[in-house]
Amino acid sequence: xxxxxxxxxxxxxxxxxxxxxxxxxxxxxxxxxxxxxxxxxxxxxxxxxxxxxxxxxxxxxxxxxxxxxxxxxxxxxxxxxxxxxxxxxxxxxxxxxxxxxxxxxxxxxxxxxxxxxxxxxxxxxxxxxxxxxxxxxxxxxxxxxxxxxxxxxxxxxxxxxxxxxxxxxxxxxxxxxxxxxxxxxxxxxxxxxxxxxxxxxxxxxxxxxxxxxxxxxxxxxxxxxxxxxxxxxxxxxxxxxxxxxxxxxxxxxxxxxxxxxxxxxxxxxxxxxxxxxxxxxxxxxxxxxxxxxxxxxxxxxxxxxxxxxxxxxx
Amino acid sequence: xxxxxxxxxxxxxxxxxxxxxxxxxxxxxxxxxxxxxxxxxxxxxxxxxxxxxxxxxxxxxxxxxxxxxxxxxxxxxxxxxxxxxxxxxxxxxxxxxxxxxxxxxxxxxxxxxxxxxxxxxxxxxxxxxxxxxxxxxxxxxxxxxxxxxxxxxxxxxxxxxxxxxxxxxxxxxxxxxxxxxxxxxxxxxxxxxxxxxxxxxxxxxxxxxxxxxxxxxxxxxxxxxxxxxxxxxxxxxxxxxxxxxxxxxxxxxxxxxxxxxxxxxxxxxxxxxxxxxxxxxxxxxxxxxxxxxxxxxxxxxxxxxxxxxxxxxxxxxxxxxxxxxxxxxxxxxxxxxxxxxxxxxxxxxxxxxxxxxxxxxxxxxxxxxxxxxxxxxxxxxxxxxxxxxxxxxxxxxxxxxxxxxxxxxxxxxxxxxxxxxxxxxxxxxxxxxxxxxxxxxxxxxxxxxxxxxxxxxxxxxxxxxxxxxxxxxxxxxxxxxxxxxxxxxxxxxxxxxxxxxxxxxxxxxxxxxxxxxxxxxxxxxxxxxxxxxx
Numbered sequence: 001x002x003x004x005x006x007x008x009x010x011x012x013x014x015x016x017x018x019x020x021x022x023x024x025x026x027x028x029x030x031x032x033x034x035x036x037x038x039x040x041x042x043x044x045x046x047x048x049x050x051x052x053x054x055x056x057x058x059x060x061x062x063x064x065x066x067x068x069x070x071x072x073x074x075x076x077x078x079x080x081x082x083x084x085x086x087x088x089x090x091x092x093x094x095x096x097x098x099x100x101x102x103x104x105x106x107x108x109x110x111x112x113x114x115x116x117x118x119x120x121x122x123x124x125x126x127x128x129x130x131x132x133x134x135x136x137x138x139x140x141x142x143x144x145x146x147x148x149x150x151x152x153x154x155x156x157x158x159x160x161x162x163x164x165x166x167x168x169x170x171x172x173x174x175x176x177x178x179x180x181x182x183x184x185x186x187x188x189x190x191x192x193x194x195x196x197x198x199x200x201x202x203x204x205x206x207x208x209x210x211x212x213x214x215x216x217x218x219x220x221x222x223x224x225x226x227x228x229x230x231x232x233x234x235x236x237x238x239x240x241x242x243x244x245x246x247x248x249x250x251x252x253x254x255x256x257x258x259x260x261x262x263x264x265x266x267x268x269x270x271x272x273x274x275x276x277x278x279x280x281x282x283x284x285x286x287x288x289x290x291x292x293x294x295x296x297x298x299x300x301x302x303x304x305x306x307x308x309x310x311x312x313x314x
Numbered sequence: 315x316x317x318x319x320x321x322x323x324x325x326x327x328x329x330x331x332x333x334x335x336x337x338x339x340x341x342x343x344x345x346x347x348x349x350x351x352x353x354x355x356x357x358x359x360x361x362x363x364x365x366x367x368x369x370x371x372x373x374x375x376x377x378x379x380x381x382x383x384x385x386x387x388x389x390x391x392x393x394x395x396x397x398x399x400x401x402x403x404x405x406x407x408x409x410x411x412x413x414x415x416x417x418x419x420x421x422x423x424x425x426x427x428x429x430x431x432x433x434x435x436x437x438x439x440x441x442x443x444x445x446x447x448x449x450x451x452x453x454x455x456x457x458x459x460x461x462x463x464x465x466x467x468x469x470x471x472x473x474x475x476x477x478x479x480x481x482x483x484x485x486x487x488x489x490x491x492x493x494x495x496x497x498x499x500x501x502x503x504x505x506x507x508x509x510x511x512x513x514x515x516x517x518x519x520x521x522x523x524x525x526x527x528x529x530x531x532x533x534x535x536x537x538x539x540x541x542x543x544x545x546x547x548x549x550x551x552x553x554x555x556x557x558x559x560x561x562x563x564x565x566x567x568x569x570x571x572x573x574x575x576x577x578x579x580x581x582x583x584x585x586x587x588x589x590x591x592x593x594x595x596x597x598x599x600x601x602x603x604x605x606x607x608x609x610x611x612x613x614x615x616x617x618x619x620x621x622x623x624x625x626x627x628x629x630x631x632x633x634x635x636x637x638x639x640x641x642x643x644x645x646x647x648x649x650x651x652x653x654x655x656x657x658x659x660x661x662x663x664x665x666x667x668x669x670x671x672x673x674x675x676x677x678x679x680x681x682x683x684x685x686x687x688x689x690x691x692x693x694x695x696x697x698x699x700x701x702x703x704x705x706x707x708x709x710x711x712x713x714x715x716x717x718x719x720x721x722x723x724x725x726x727x728x729x730x731x732x733x734x735x736x737x738x739x740x741x742x743x744x745x746x747x748x749x750x751x752x753x754x755x756x757x758x759x760x761x762x763x764x765x766x767x768x769x770x771x772x773x774x775x776x777x778x779x780x781x782x783x784x785x786x787x788x789x790x791x792x793x794x795x796x797x798x799x800x801x802x803x804x805x806x807x808x809x810x811x812x813x814x815x816x817x818x819x820x821x822x823x824x825x826x827x828x829x830x831x832x833x834x835x836x837x838x839x840x841x842x843x844x845x846x847x848x
Contacts, residue, residue: 032407032410032411035399035406035407035410036399036403036406036407037407037667038403038404038405038406038407038408038667039404039405039627039664039667039668040663040664040666040667041405041408041502041505041664042663042715042716042717043491043494043495043502043714043715044713044714044715044716044717044719044743045717045743046717049717053717053719053720054716054717054718054719055717056662056663056678056679056682056716056717056718057681057682057717057718057719057720057721058682059678059682059683059685059686060648060676060678061678061682062676080498084498086421086496086497086498087419087421087498089496090421090424090425090496090498091419091420091421091424091496091498094419094421098419172420172423173418173419173420175320175321175436176418176420176441176445177418178464178465178466178467178469179464179465179466180462180465180466180467181418181467246414246415246416246417248415249415249417249499252411252414252415252499252500253415253499253500255407255411256408256411256415256499256500256501256502257500259407260407260408260411260500260502261494261500266666267666267667267669267670267674269671269674273667274670274671274674277667277668277670278670278671280403281670283399283400283401283403284400285400285401285628286395286398286400286401287392287395287401287516287517287628288388288391288392288516288517289515289516289517289518289519290519291519291531291628291629292516292628298403298631301628301631302628302631302632302635302668303632303635304632305534305632305636306531306534307531307532307533307534307535308534308535
């Protein structure tokens, strides 16, 4: 029974979890991306404008070539993604825990990549990745994998516990923490905590993890020890839940920055943006206030004048 | 004292949810606090003051249960439309994202001058009102909210008190977007505030009198939010020409309705009424620099404001389209907006995706043009004529929301002697709102001005004092430069009148162009005077 359950979790359930995660995340991202292009709502500084700053600072800015510096944009994104710059600058107390949690995630994502890479190397190279290997790169891969996994789990657990402590003890944060917020944190704590226990007790060199990855690639699921089975179950639940939770902010953040704060694309006559907006102007807006006419198109309403005296003088 | 108010409390029966007192507020050095005036009995009888003891909207509580139900239903219908592509293409994407992905870290809180200066009252947190919106939306429009209720945070009861208090709350935020600039995720609680104002205006017909009835509606009716008709505008221009002659000893003919001019200059019409020296200074500068420019006497062509920016997409679009049409009629090459932050942002930036097709006439703010006048050498300036301490206010709309940071500084550096211009703390894109933003400067109903002056402008008062801390002695004349009409309104009502900076410290306020003209070699008499009433 135990083996069957472990097989079901490690095999079919994990495949299902990955499929749900990918499909639901894609659906969410496509839904956001296909929302109408909004009115400009820039927030400065805009990273890709670089040291030159806003185009609006120049006389007849429309005559100047648009300044887009990919390097500056990438540098700002790197600071924000890798260091959580804004949290560091404006909420240091939270950064002390949020940063370790995020760093833990990044390291675990890297660890998954390393485990998968090791698995592929074992599959195609016929080589065992371990500390006992006589091949240097296999030994190095093993060491890097162990460090990434172990440090990631410790940092993640520390960060999540710290955030949980803050949400319980900080009166202001408590008001903004519904039960689901705590549930999210408990799920992450369990994920990092059980992962840490599984590493320490069952798989200190991640040999089993690599073997498990091989089994998934070859569609020959294996059974796992109890801790690892529990960890895989939690990870599967996490993957399925993630796209439906606010934890998907890692994907939403792209749109917040690139599509809203940094969307300084000017309207060019005859361009695709103008055509797009032209289409929106035919939408029927349904607002019901007295100064609007529900059901009229946006264009009709935007060019109407509800305050204009009527011809009969009323 | 901090008044603890949870989100659920918004619906509860209480005479005043957060009874704000002056003792709650942060201190302004040297200012003797005066207790808030009690609400007049006839106001109290008629209007709802149950949020914080103040009213910006003069809302009358529903008389019957049916009327309350109708109010609740209307609110919900409006909320649904905020998330509809057809009804809200203009801001649906940012609204949806800010609704779904706030991680409730409260980082935004400390960025908000109103929250901080109020003694950190819960109801003024930038995310308090948007969290209410999220909770209500979850409860009524999401599966998890309907099924799991309070477990997912959908725990706010919707009754007339919730709706009225929420409506009032939307007019306790200046939409300066300082909170958004600090959000690690990118959530924009200021936008959420504007979206709520929009819901109230576009669905329930609720908006502050100063921005709607005597704001954008009067603008559309008479051609100006001030009520100034084209005929009155022409009279004002004549008066300004006389004033210029008196000030500089020669008459300038201000060009009106000049077909095919390079520039149509549009001022906030409040300048003509309250600070005519500002359009006068523009006229002197543009004339001296040999620029081909004109004003328009066409209805909507001489008024730069666009109050829809703060609360209503349709009112915004109507005004923007009409302004651009007035420019098209004259056949000018470009529009330049005078010293008004929201007017600049409205027509130059936001309207970029409204004025399509043949309405897409080039538009820009005045600050780069003023910098060009200084750097081109077209006018000779003598910086020693501005030999007094000057600090610069960064209007949120032009600076944080458009990134216009350096032109005004380059101008100041060129027209002042070394050491006279000093930045205030947090200068630039992280500057604080003057307290008059999002319409506050023109909202004067009931006891709202008392709240505005005491709370919304308090941070600016502290910033100005900090900038001038080494020269507060009233024997030293000082100049607070605010290149924005609304910011000047806030300076007049709050800094000068309420906090008494003029009398106590000899600080006066004005725009950038006045300083420029004051430094012109060709202008003999000082254009700026500490004796005249600005």
